[in-house]
Amino acid sequence: MVQAEAVADLIASDSDASHRAALTQLRGGFSKQLIDLRQQLIDFVALVELELDFGEEDVEFAHRDQLRQLMLSIRRVLHPLIESFAAGNVIKNGVATVIVGKPNAGKSTLLNALLNEEKAIVSDIPGTTRDVIEDELFIDGIRFRLIDTAGLRSATDKIEAIGIERTQQKMRDAALVIYLFDAALISADALQTALTEIRESGKPYLLVGNKVDALDDAKQQQLTAVADEEIHWISAARQTNLDALRASLSNRVRTDAAVQIGSAVVTNVRHHDHLTGTDNALARALSGLDAGVTPDWLAMDLRVALQHLGELTGQITTDDLLDSIFSKFCIGK
Ligand SMILES: Nc1nc2c(ncn2[C@@H]2O[C@H](COP(=O)(O)OP(=O)(O)OP(=O)(O)O)[C@@H](O)[C@H]2O)c(=O)[nH]1
């Protein structure tokens, strides 16, 4: 299932938007650097491929030492990016994201809506969810472990008490908290109290007001004033504004991880795959160079590296290679 989702995510991210996101994510210097280095590599591959046309004559157009230096400098750019991904621990475990709030706030409805699946039981009886319900969700290539919990209140029986205890444990373990409240029902005071608690917990959180479909403007303004911070207004049942919530989730992870690591951070599975793909291909090309392999072997590894780099930076066509060959050489001469 995890693999299937990852594959689905890879396919889904193969779009203009994801290429743009890739560039944004590889932030300023990194993306520009990668594009420059890729162009230099294209020029080298063109030279190596040209050697193939003169196979019998044992010519060497591509300066091997310069090629080696170029590959080493590309790898120096790749490595911190690859490591940032591991450091975020995002690929392995996902971002533990727990949905908490009072009973009946609509936590299970939100879980189901985000997962697009009737995973948790929804009912108008407060205290419906007693156990912890978890599933994986991919947003912009980031893996989230979404956790629905028992609503927080004074428990009415033993089982609910255990459920609430688990909610609190999950909150402590979570990387991110979605604090969900029933906007139509909550009082300004109750929101204030809840906010004080969640702020004191020190966890990164998103404040989400549910049931906007049942909310009047005056109440919405009142709650906005009380909160004095961004509230994500949604209707879980009608699936209103869920895209904005998804975007906030993925932004939050990107910026937090960036703060933590202090530089560009790769959180996208697809990017990570292309970064390691490039790196592995370059490692093979480098050991090929050391072993003195023939240009066709070298060209093969370099092409793989270019393919990955091109998909990362969002500009891949084999025409690039042809252009480079024809802009620099006149074969006829
Ligand atoms: N009007 C409206 N009702 C909603 C919305 N989202 C959920 N509900 C209703 O609110 C009730 C409670 O929803 P649940 O998702 O079970 O709430 P919960 O927070 O998981 O509740 P517990 O598991 O008891 O803690 C159900 O009757 C839902 O249909 C919404 O956006 N608008």
Ligand SMILES: [Mg+2]
């Ligand atoms: Mg529930």
